[in-house]
Amino acid sequence: MVDRVTYTSEFPIFYVTVDIAIFTVRDDELCVLLVRRKGEPFRGALALPGGFVAPEEGLMDAARRELGEETGVTDVVLEQLATYGEPGRDPRGRVVSVAHVAVLPRQVEPRAGSDASEALWVPVVPLLAGRRQVAFDHRRILADALERVRAKLEYTTLATAFVAEEFTLSELRHVYEVVWGADFDAGNFQRKMRRTEDFIVETGRTKPSPVGRGRPAATFVARSPGVHPLGSPITRAQPQRG
Amino acid sequence: MVDRVTYTSEFPIFYVTVDIAIFTVRDDELCVLLVRRKGEPFRGALALPGGFVAPEEGLMDAARRELGEETGVTDVVLEQLATYGEPGRDPRGRVVSVAHVAVLPRQVEPRAGSDASEALWVPVVPLLAGRRQVAFDHRRILADALERVRAKLEYTTLATAFVAEEFTLSELRHVYEVVWGADFDAGNFQRKMRRTEDFIVETGRTKPSPVGRGRPAATFVARSPGVHPLGSPITRAQPQRG
DNA sequence: AAAATAGTGTCTATAAGACACTATCAT
DNA sequence: ATGATAGTGTCTTATAGACACTATTTT
Numbered sequence: 001m002v003d004r005v006t007y008t009s010e011f012p013i014f015y016v017t018v019d020i021a022i023f024t025v026r027d028d029e030l031c032v033l034l035v036r037r038k039g040e041p042f043r044g045a046l047a048l049p050g051g052f053v054a055p056e057e058g059l060m061d062a063a064r065r066e067l068g069e070e071t072g073v074t075d076v077v078l079e080q081l082a083t084y085g086e087p088g089r090d091p092r093g094r095v096v097s098v099a100h101v102a103v104l105p106r107q108v109e110p111r112a113g114s115d116a117s118e119a120l121w122v123p124v125v126p127l128l129a130g131r132r133q134v135a136f137d138h139r140r141i142l143a144d145a146l147e148r149v150r151a152k153l154e155y156t157t158l159a160t161a162f163v164a165e166e167f168t169l170s171e172l173r174h175v176y177e178v179v180w181g182a183d184f185d186a187g188n189f190q191r192k193m194r195r196t197e198d199f200i201v202e203t204g205r206t207k208p209s210p211v212g213r214g215r216p217a218a219t220f221v222a223r224s225p226g227v228h229p230l231g232s233p234i235t236r237a238q239p240q241r242g
Numbered sequence: 243m244v245d246r247v248t249y250t251s252e253f254p255i256f257y258v259t260v261d262i263a264i265f266t267v268r269d270d271e272l273c274v275l276l277v278r279r280k281g282e283p284f285r286g287a288l289a290l291p292g293g294f295v296a297p298e299e300g301l302m303d304a305a306r307r308e309l310g311e312e313t314g315v316t317d318v319v320l321e322q323l324a325t326y327g328e329p330g331r332d333p334r335g336r337v338v339s340v341a342h343v344a345v346l347p348r349q350v351e352p353r354a355g356s357d358a359s360e361a362l363w364v365p366v367v368p369l370l371a372g373r374r375q376v377a378f379d380h381r382r383i384l385a386d387a388l389e390r391v392r393a394k395l396e397y398t399t400l401a402t403a404f405v406a407e408e409f410t411l412s413e414l415r416h417v418y419e420v421v422w423g424a425d426f427d428a429g430n431f432q433r434k435m436r437r438t439e440d441f442i443v444e445t446g447r448t449k450p451s452p453v454g455r456g457r458p459a460a461t462f463v464a465r466s467p468g469v470h471p472l473g474s475p476i477t478r479a480q481p482q483r484g
Numbered sequence: 485a486a487a488a489t490a491g492t493g494t495c496t497a498t499a500a501g502a503c504a505c506t507a508t509c510a511t
Numbered sequence: 512a513t514g515a516t517a518g519t520g521t522c523t524t525a526t527a528g529a530c531a532c533t534a535t536t537t538t
Contacts, residue, residue, distance in 0.1 A: 014295075016256045016327070016338055053256075055336065059327040083325040083340050085258065085301040094297065096258055096338065098325050170489080188528060190491055195526095206490095208536080214489025215535035233475075235527070412516080430501060432518055437499095448517095450509075456516025457508035477500070 015095040018063040019050035019138065021081070021145035022071065024104040025162050025178045029123040030149075032142060033071065033110055034134075036118040041091050042135035046122065048142065050097065063100040070119060071110050077103045077161040077227055081145055089137050099141045101148055103161040125181070153179055155233045157199055160222040168207050168217035169193055172200075180236055197231050198223050257337040260305040261292035261380065263323070263387035264313065266346040267404050267420045271365040272391075274384060275313065275352055276376075278360040283333050284377035288364065290384065292339065305342040312361060313352050319345045319403040319469055323387055331379050341383045343390055345403040367423070395421055397475045399441055402464040410449055410459035411435055414442075422478055439473050440465050 022033040034046040049070040053062040060078060068074055078100055085096035110119035124146055128139070152158040153176060160167070162175040173189045176182075193200055201223050206216035264275040276288040291312040295304040302320060310316055320342055327338035352361035366388055370381070394400040395418060402409070404417040415431045418424075435442055443465050448458040 014256045014258045014338075016258070053327070056329045058329065059325065059338070080324055082322055083301065085295070085340065087298045087300065096256075096301070096340075098327065098338075168490090185528065185530085186489085187491065187493095187530085192527085194491095209489055211488075211537095213487065213537045215491080217490060232526090410517090427501065427503085428516085429503085429518065429520095434500085436518095451516055453510095453515075455510045455514070457518080459517060474499090 013094060015090075015093055016053045016059075017050055017095055017097045018053060018059060018066060019048040019097050019099045019141060020063050020067050020070075020078075020102050021048055021099065021142055022067065022102040022104060023124070023145070023149055023162075024106070024108070024121070025175055026121055028174075028178060030125065030146075030179050031121040032124045032127070032145075034120060034122050035070065036120070037135055038117045042133075045133045045135040046127075046138075047135035048099075048138045049119070053098075059098050060100065063098075063102075067102055071104075071108050073104060073108055077158070079148075079227070081141070081148055084137055084141060086137070097136075097141075099145065101145045103149070103158065105161060105164055150179055152227065153234065154236065156227050156229050157222060158227050159234075160200070161227060166203060166205070166207075166219045166221055168219055170209075170217055172220075176234065182236060192234065193220075196234070198228065199230060255336060257332075257335055258295045258301075259292055259337055259339045260295060260301060260308060261290040261339050261341045261383060262305050262309050262312075262320075262344050263290055263341065263384055264309065264344040264346060265366070265387075265391055265404075266348070266350070266363070267417055268363055270416075270420060272367065272388075272421050273363040274366045274369070274387075276362060276364050277312065278362070279377055280359045284375075287375045287377040288369075288380075289377035290341075290380045291361070295340075301340050302342065305340075305344075309344055313346075313350050315346060315350055318347075319400070321390075321469070323383070323390055326379055326383060328379070339378075339383075341387065343387045345391070345400065347403060347406055392421055394469065395476065396478070398469050398471050399464060400469050401476075402442070403469065408445060408447070408449075408461045408463055410461055412451075412459055414462075418476065424478060434476065435462075438476070440470065441472060 024031055033049060035049050037043055037045055037047050049066055051062070051066050053059060057065070060080065063078060064074075064076075067076060067078070081099040081101045083096060083098045087094060089095065110121070124142065127134075128143055128146065134142070149158070159172055159175045163171045169190055170186070172193065173184050173186065176189075177184060199222075200220040203219045203221060205219050207219050208216045266273055266275075275291060277291050279285055279287055279289050291308055293304070293308050295301060299307070302322065305320060306316075309318065309320070323341040323343045325338060325340045329336060331337065352363070366384065369376075370385055370388065376384070391400070401414055401417045405413050411432055412428070414435065415426050415428065418431075419426060441464070442462040445461045445463060447461050449461050450458045
């Protein structure tokens with residue numbers, strides 16, 4: 001790292017950080033990983049995990065590093081969300097933050113990092129509806145991130161990033177139901193998924209229901225790793241007059 | 243502006259810039275406004291207009307200012323696209339660029355700014371398909387911007403940003419045809435637009451065809467200023483087996 | 485057998501594309 | 512009248528949602 005340099009320019013000093021909104025489905029709720037801040041400003045408030053970008057580090061590399069430091073997770077779907085750089089958004093100076101969205105396939109027990117006294121999974125919708133303090137403009141970032149995840153579920157294969165590598169259609173349907181807060185007809189969902197091209201591939205194996213009873217479900221894997229656009233969107237459940 | 247400061251930190255120096263991909267439909271082609279660089283690096287190459295963010299200036303404010311300086315346009319649809327910050331993307335140092343997309347309602351004659359020897363409208367698709375040199379990673383940014391515009395046309399009211407405040411459905415259809423490079427059935431397009439909620443409002447006035455012959459077209463205005471999501475998407479023309 | 489979950493069949497409403505047709509203008 | 516563009520009618524095909532039904536498992 002650079003230790004002390006002389007900065008000669010007519011341009012101001014910028015600090016560049018990354019913040020990450022890490023989502024997972026946990027206990028029938030969409031949750032985001034937040035840390036409780038140890039230092040000032042916003043000491044004790046909830047914040048998105050994140051940190052400063054290193055000198056020779058790419059933006060997504062920085063996000064991936066911070067994510068690893070906070071959760072120990074490495075193989076994860078990560079995407080740039082937007083950049084927040086209003087003057088005054090950070091009292092320490094002109095900080096431009098490149099926000100990212102990450103989706104975890106299963107619940108991971110977070111461990112606190114060096115900048116946080118605590119790391120915890122927080123249900124997103126109640127947090128955004130409530131009045132709990134959130135550091136900086138992270139409430140706004142989180143709202144944007146939620147909107148992005150909900151939108152991407154519709155026209156990409158993002159849903160598979162929430163479940164294990166091998167999954168049942170009930171598990172996948174549960175992701176949509178939790179993220180969108182709407183129920184799906186199980187039969188129609190089944191048909192839609194099986195008919196959508198380039199999304200899922202049946203393994204030939206089955207998996208018993210978690211409640212112990214009922215017909216075991218066929219398992220599937222994502223057709224290809226990562227997130228890809230879908231030919232036809234997965235529509236949100238809308239009541240039909242018929 | 244800061245003239246000379248001493249920068250004491252374990253964090254590196256970052257420069258933050260904005261770049262703007264300004265699109266318009268001109269002569270039956272989707273065009274982007276590019277400048278020819280006066281100075282090094284990439285002297286003489288084509289580049290997106292853009293520049294450094296001022297000390298107390300928001301990111302979109304900076305983009306709007308640069309856009310005004312380059313084209314004289316003020317009232318314009320502007321949206322953040324993505325941020326590009328790979329180390330080495332700019333030989334002058336660690337430059338993080340926040341790219342924006344702008345859409346102009348009509349062809350504007352660009353005037354060269356202080357950083358550019360020339361400003362010109364360039365057809366986008368041939369540029370991306372060809373081998374003309376483009377400065378920095380601006381070819382990549384431009385490709386991302388084109389993808390964004392094509393996508394937004396489908397599920398937002400962005401198309402109205404390409405036409406004058408009062409427009410005919412033929413003019414609007416032409417935007418879709420040029421941006422997507424596909425023809426639409428004029429009748430079906432008419433029905434689709436009139437039935438889509440919260441998109442357009444008929445003025446009651448008519449406008450004669452530009453070729454002088456034919457029935458004058460009814461004119462419309464956008465239902466509300468700015469870009470808004472649509473309830474039902476405008477689908478790209480796809481051949482149907484029937 | 486009963487209960488629970490997985491998966492299929494089928495009907496209806498809606499909407500997109502194809503294309504024939506009507507409407508209104510200039511020459 | 513002719514040709515051009517604007518706009519409507521209507522047929523076909525595809526698909527989403529509703530919901531009844533079958534299939535496969537455990538208790």
